[in-house]
Amino acid sequence: MYFVGILVNGYYINEAYLSSSFWHAHEMIFGFTSALLSGFLLTAAPKWRQVKPVSSGWTLLLVTSWIFARVIMVSQPSELSIYFFCALPLIFLIIKLFLILGRTQNAFIALPLLLALLISELLSIYGAINEHELLLESAYHLMAFIIAALLIIFSGRLIPFFVNSKFQTQLIHQNKKLDLTIVAVSFAMLVLTILGVKFATTTLSFICFLLLCIRFKLYFSKKILRVPMLWILFLGHLWLIFYFLLNSLALYMENLAEARAVFHALYAGALGIFAIGMMSRVSLGHSGLEMKATKLITFSFTSILVGAFVRVLHPIFMGGLDGTLLHISMGFWTLSFILYLIYFFPKFITLRD
Incomplete structure (x- = not known):
């Protein structure tokens, strides 16, 4: 909603390292998708393996890391913080999903795709910060x-x-x-x-x-x-x-x-x-x-x-x-x-x- 305000009404957003267009793209793809995948996979995976649901501690960790990543994307305090904190939600999801699924068939499908999604996130951030248009477009297509x-x-x-x-x-x-x-x-x-x-x-x-x-x-x-x-x-x-x-x-x-x-x-x-x-x-x-x-x-x-x-x-x-x-x-x-x-x-x- 705020991006439409930026685009149409000239609302302010910090662009120290990343443009408002990239911020919008990143949040729609990674903010939105990482939350969806966490909710879906960490509800479904324990049922696939017939184990206990994800604990409240893990849920709190995932939610906290997700919120912090959103804050970092807006505040943009440094390049390193953007790379590190924005990758955390997917990293925690991959770790927890691996612990639940082990070497099952579902793991061999979901985990490589999530790893590729994490790689595409890091590549897109690098491309956006360094204004490398070809790399950024390639990352968008990978996503x-x-x-x-x-x-x-x-x-x-x-x-x-x-x-x-x-x-x-x-x-x-x-x-x-x-x-x-x-x-x-x-x-x-x-x-x-x-x-x-x-x-x-x-x-x-x-x-x-x-x-x-x-x-x-x-x-x-x-x-x-x-x-x-x-x-x-x-x-x-x-x-x-x-x-x-x-x-x-x-x-x-x-x-x-x-x-x-x-x-x-x-x-x-x-x-x-x-x-x-x-x-x-x-x-x-x-x-x-x-x-x-x-x-x-x-x-x-x-x-x-x-x-x-x-x-x-x-x-x-x-x-x-x-x-x-x-x-x-x-x-x-x-x-x-x-x-x-x-x-x-x-x-x-x-x-x-």
Whole structure:
């Protein structure tokens, strides 16, 4: 919200080492994503291994390090402090996840991606401080691959599980080979993007788009349209498809890349929508509440969709950012999480038998 104020209204932010644009990108990618991954993985991992949940001490350590990293990004007291403190949340997450998962199959999937995310964070900070544009762009593309890969893997596992659980039947099946194929193609796309082979990059991105369309067709059932707790995850899947489509066409239609529309299709669209869907679902399930979307939850889902659509589409059709529409997109996108807090926070702090 504050970045829109910086961009449109000229609000102040310290830029001793990092620009306001990089601050925004870093916080949306690492501030937002590291919190999401910590919440999701450290809730799921103990269940995968059938061990005790993460202790309050570890939770406090993770939350404290995350808050301190946000403060450092704003205050920017020194280069060293930025590198060290901003990396801590991911470092603590990786250590705790390794202690829980050990050498299991899930560890060999999650830990390398998290390590790559940590490396991309450090590279991006270095590129931003030293104004190394090529390195910074390469780091951004590495981040996009990691986030897309995590979404492909998690959605490939979770969507079939939740759909089958809801309807008490084996309605859809996870296809691990298809999921890994999409991740492998997207990795090849990343390598060729960094090497600057644009035609091959767009071709591979379009292949990812087609493969995800096939997967969506395999997963989709009209039954899910009646269940908001399911259709929000399918909409997140559609935004993932849309990201790869935009990425494949951006070389030939330059306006598609206006104001980072492609990246925002992934972060504000796919990641944001999956996030609010999973947060709401997990919060209901782990609070002993009925797995049903109330009017407030449904409004939260609708709000983030509006925010993502306006943010991604308006620069494409208007040839750049519009201040009013940027405020509108920010308002709806953040309102989704505000509504989440309004509904769930009182339930989290209420003691129940």
